[in-house]
Amino acid sequence: MGTTIFTVMSEMARASGAINLSQGYPDFEGPPALRERVAWHMANGHNQYAPLAGVPELLEQIALKVRQLYGCAAEPKSHICVTPGATEAIHCAITACIHPGDEVIVFDPAYDTYAPCVALNGGVTRHIPLSYPDFGIDWQRVESEVNDRTRLIILNNPHNPTGSVWNEDDIESLRRLVAGRNILLLADEVYEHITFDGKAHLSLLRYPDLAARAFCIFSFGKTYHVTGWRVGYCVAPSELMREFLKVHQNISFSTNAPMQFALADFLRDSPRYHLELGSFYQTKRNYFNQILDKSSFILKPAAGSFFQLADYSRISDESDTMFAARLTREHKVAAIPVSVFYRNPPEQRIVRFCFAKSDQTLAEAARRLERL
Ligand SMILES: Cc1ncc(COP(=O)(O)O)c(C=O)c1O
Structure with a gap:
């Protein structure tokens, strides 16, 4: 690498x-009020380890957010983990489900952390190019590449580096593809709030059948212009989250505490920002x-x-x-x-x-x- x-x-x-x-x-x-809250929490005793999955105040706010935005009934205690950036969440999700020899579908051009994470776990990536010049997914091609060893499909919407965004046809095609198959999904949605010209963000969290097999991953760094703080989160069904937490526990254990408290305050006080x-x-x-x-x-x-x-x-x-x-x-x-x-x-x-x-x-x- x-x-x-x-x-x-x-x-x-x-x-x-x-x-x-x-x-x-x-x-x-990023927003001054958010940065002020970090300083406040640092000055007021929030400087020790946060709980494994995140501070309860932030988990509550995330649960509220995904319910309001995507109609997803995530439980703060069993469906959410706050991570040091979306990057750690991607690593935890892949490590939680990939064993040596498992295949993972990746769409190229792909964010450059996916394939190395799969390789670190002994998995094999199958690279499918996005169509040109629209950079959409050729779902027929995906259907032809899926096989008994396919364990995970990594999706990124809105897409880095191309700026493409999914529509409902993509969701339908994904549904048809995974129905009846033992395939998990990793939805990298770090640009969830950045869609243009009236296009809605079609988070997998909107679709209970897809969310039931997905790790959905987000980044506060992208949303609040604070990429250096390294705070992201994952929302997943409890049985997937249990495995995810085992990995997270042994990589970082938890995410920095003062930022988590500050983000919880900011989400509560400025719910329209995102x-x-x-x-x-x-x-x-x-x-x-x-x-x-x-x-x-x-x-x-x-x-x-x-x-x-x-x-x-x-x-x-x-x-x-x-x-x-x-x-x-x-x-x-x-x-x-x-x-x-x-x-x-x-x-x-x-x-x-x-x-x-x-x-x-x-x-x-x-x-x-x-x-x-
Ligand atoms: C598609 C995609 N996923 C994940 C990340 C990583 O996000 P974070 O900075 O929260 O680790 C980035 C950052 O550039 C990205 O573009």
Whole structure:
């Protein structure tokens, strides 16, 4: 396993003095009221181990949230675990159910932590490419790849790196695919609140038959612009959560306490914050697309997430890794080459930009990109 592309590109951006639109994190701060609550809890004695699954106040708030948003009746005591980022939750879920030789279906381009986690558990990933240029799932192809060893399907909606978002047909196809089969689901929904143009987020938690076999994973880091705090959570049926907790207990044991108390307060006091995140990022997506309109990149506006793909085929024939490196070193804007998210990269000339940045940063990046 090599160093992740995010570390590589961020380091190259730093060394070149480039604007970093590569790694997926905001260059602005999270809500002041939330940060103040962390300081308050640190000053008021919430600095020891939190319980294994999370502090009760936060588990209650998460249960309330998933009930209100998705109609899911999650029990705080048996269906939810707060984790050090969605990353740990992904690792726990995979470790909880994958044994040597089990097969796991992954859709490429895929977030780069899935396959290594499967490999660490002795599992085997089957990589199915998303269709091009829409980056949707070819469900017939999935049907043909499923077999007796298929134990888990890893889904990511809204999707990183492509910004695609599921519709009801995807849900129906998934239903048909898993019905009567002993297959579990891992739904990576860290961008649950970031969908655009009126598209609803179709969490698997909305569908009791699918939720009954799913680990659904979320990230407070993405929702509250605090990726460095490392707080996420998993919602799963009690029999899956029991296995999940056995792994979590032996990796991190629990998630940092003051942040959990602060997040519980913030969810209680600002229940609309996450509901407004989609329109916040839609404005940023529109701004970024509009200021790049005069450039030679070809952009199809993302449907969700805070990533925008850009086709550079009118600019260069270079591979995307060469192009991204040159973009960083010579033009001082860092992006992620999309081929690194594939097991077998197709011939595409696409890079990914993160638009979770201040308008000033985006405007300066666009000014540089227009010169190409
Ligand atoms: C699709 C996807 N899943 C999981 C994560 C990890 O989230 P966290 O920072 O909460 O560990 C990311 C972060 O970029 C992501 O894009």
